[in-house]
Amino acid sequence: MDSIISVRNVTYEYKEDETVYAAVRNLSLEIERGSFTVILGHNGSGKSTLAKMLNGLNKPTSGDVLVDGINTRDEKTEIEIKRKVGMVFQNPDNQIIASIVEEDVAFGPENLGIAPAEIRLRVDEALKAVDMYEFKNSTPHHLSGGQKQRIAIAGIIAMESECLVLDEPTAMLDPKGRAEIIDTLHRLNREKGITVVLITHYMEEAENADRVIVMNDGGIIADALPEIIFSDVEMLKSVGLDVPQTAELLYRLKKIGFAVDTHALSVSGAAGEIIKALNSEEK
Numbered sequence: 075m076d077s078i079i080s081v082r083n084v085t086y087e088y089k090e091d092e093t094v095y096a097a098v099r100n101l102s103l104e105i106e107r108g109s110f111t112v113i114l115g116h117n118g119s120g121k122s123t124l125a126k127m128l129n130g131l132n133k134p135t136s137g138d139v140l141v142d143g144i145n146t147r148d149e150k151t152e153i154e155i156k157r158k159v160g161m162v163f164q165n166p167d168n169q170i171i172a173s174i175v176e177e178d179v180a181f182g183p184e185n186l187g188i189a190p191a192e193i194r195l196r197v198d199e200a201l202k203a204v205d206m207y208e209f210k211n212s213t214p215h216h217l218s219g220g221q222k223q224r225i226a227i228a229g230i231i232a233m234e235s236e237c238l239v240l241d242e243p244t245a246m247l248d249p250k251g252r253a254e255i256i257d258t259l260h261r262l263n264r265e266k267g268i269t270v271v272l273i274t275h276y277m278e279e280a281e282n283a284d285r286v287i288v289m290n291d292g293g294i295i296a297d298a299l300p301e302i303i304f305s306d307v308e309m310l311k312s313v314g315l316d317v318p319q320t321a322e323l324l325y326r327l328k329k330i331g332f333a334v335d336t337h338a339l340s341v342s343g344a345a346g347e348i349i350k351a352l353n354s355e356e357k
């Protein structure tokens with residue numbers, strides 16, 4: 075596998091007074107360049123702690139994280155790693171600095187010392203990539219949550235990051251804003267080859283991922299294609315995750331003897347399975 079990020083036997087401990095708590099425990103993970111990975115897990119399972127290790131914001135207590143082969147412990151390459159792996163957090167209001175959209179997007183490349191003419195090109199391209207070009211002269215505070223998160227993503231694109239790590243970027247958004255973000259991420263992944271690592275607790279946001287990882291208690295308990303993960307209703311319930319309604323329905327029908335394929339996740343796919351099963355019952 076051509077990994078952009080390698081997490082090798084990593085443990086992360088929080089120390090408070092006399093107590094030590096391992097939020098991530100001996101975890102290993104390879105993220106393939108150009109892939110779209112979703113990480114699921116209930117509150118406290120260690121997702122944010124892991125996310126912050128992927129670009130060196132958190133340094134492992136033991137084990138190593140490599141970004142493009144560079145160890146995040148190496149202080150000389152800290153800026154290079156932060157540029158390669160950009161992070162987006164939950165709260166859109168905490169991530170916007172400037173009072174004009176295009177100035178905000180320019181902030182990252184300015185800090186990298188990029189020439190002004192080049193910055194201008196990158197900012198325009200990044201705003202087009204997240205479909206926010208028409209707002210380039212707007213005031214961020216007048217934008218919706220989804221638009222603000224897209225501005226935050228544009229800031230990372232303008233630094234030419236190869237990988238985006240997003241820690242529950244849609245948690246504070248309405249359904250429309252959430253869909254805008256998920257669509258934008260898939261487009262950037264498809265058209266620009268940007269590697270996406272999306273942390274979420276919304277199951278439906280994992281539907282079109284290449285791979286879904288489920289975390290529990292600081293470790294990985296499942297790592298597979300979305301349809302495999304979602305059809306494992308018992309595993310999802312055992313770690314306190316909601317199961318998509320289509321998966322739940324097919325799971326229950328199968329349990330009572332209907333010949334349905336529990337991997338059909340979309341509403342139309344599930345409906346098709348049910349019709350097929352009913353037709354075969356009638357014969």
Ligand code: ADP
Pocket residue numbers: 088089090095097115116117118119120121122123124
């Ligand atoms: P998630 O993002 O999956 O909700 P976190 O990585 O935020 O999980 O937290 C994992 C565990 O680490 C939780 O038990 C949490 O209480 C603990 N934790 C997180 N941040 C800190 C901190 N700054 N100090 C002490 N414990 C923390």
Ligand code: MG
Pocket residue numbers: 121122123241
């Ligand atoms: Mg978290």
